[in-house]
Amino acid sequence: MILEEHETIVRQIVDESNHEPKEAGKNRVLMKWRAKLEKEPPHLRLHQIDEIVREVRRRLGTAP
Numbered sequence: 001m002i003l004e005e006h007e008t009i010v011r012q013i014v015d016e017s018n019h020e021p022k023e024a025g026k027n028r029v030l031m032k033w034r035a036k037l038e039k040e041p042p043h044l045r046l047h048q049i050d051e052i053v054r055e056v057r058r059r060l061g062t063a064p
Contacts, residue, residue, distance in 0.1 A: 003048075006051070010055050010056055010059070013033045017030065026060060030053060030056060030057070033056075037049050
């Protein structure tokens with residue numbers, strides 16, 4: 001379950017990813033955001049970042 005406070009982040013990532021025509025571009029966007037979330041305040045914990053990444057992939061239909 002994605003936390004309500006992370007919903008905005010998920011939507012931003014999904015919106016940005018949807019502008020990429022290819023899967024490689026979508027993955028680049030996701031990895032860029034992942035690195036950004038690790039560094040910027042509020043310094044999310046790794047399991048929180050993983051939850052966000054899983055939710056983005058689910059919404060994009062690219063979940064493994």
